[in-house]
Amino acid sequence: MSNTLYAIRKFEHQEYLKKIHSKRTVATDYLKNFLVEKEPSENQSEFAYVSEYISLLFHMENVLENVSLYAEYDLEREQWYMDELTAAKFMTYSTAMVACTDDLLAYNVSFSLH
Numbered sequence: 001m002s003n004t005l006y007a008i009r010k011f012e013h014q015e016y017l018k019k020i021h022s023k024r025t026v027a028t029d030y031l032k033n034f035l036v037e038k039e040p041s042e043n044q045s046e047f048a049y050v051s052e053y054i055s056l057l058f059h060m061e062n063v064l065e066n067v068s069l070y071a072e073y074d075l076e077r078e079q080w081y082m083d084e085l086t087a088a089k090f091m092t093y094s095t096a097m098v099a100c101t102d103d104l105l106a107y108n109v110s111f112s113l114h
Helices: 010-037 040-070 084-105
Strands: 006-009 072-074 079-082
Touching: 006 010, 006 084, 010 040, 010 079, 040 079, 040 084, 079 084
Parallel strands: none
Antiparallel strands: 006 079, 072 079
16 A cells, blocks of 8 residues: 555646647647548658547546546545546556657647647
8 A cells, every 4th residue: 555645636637627628629620630631641650649649638538537536535625636546547648648749749740728
């Protein structure tokens, strides 16, 4: 049993979900335009990275939804306490999204929200 406590504040949880939805909308629109303008075989790597990025956004959303459904909530501190597996998934998907974002930058593709 670990003595580490994994928590996410309600505000941060909501912000993550908003950003995920916004980025997924932008990425999905980009992918639609990509498919209109090019064949996936023309640039397989870019197509794969965009698809992977969208997939990671869905996975991250699922983790966050599971937190709000199943994790212990502290009303006083307004935060959820995650179990170790959920926290590991959250960190893994976050890290994968950073790596995928870096890979997309090699194709001059960015889904940053400004």
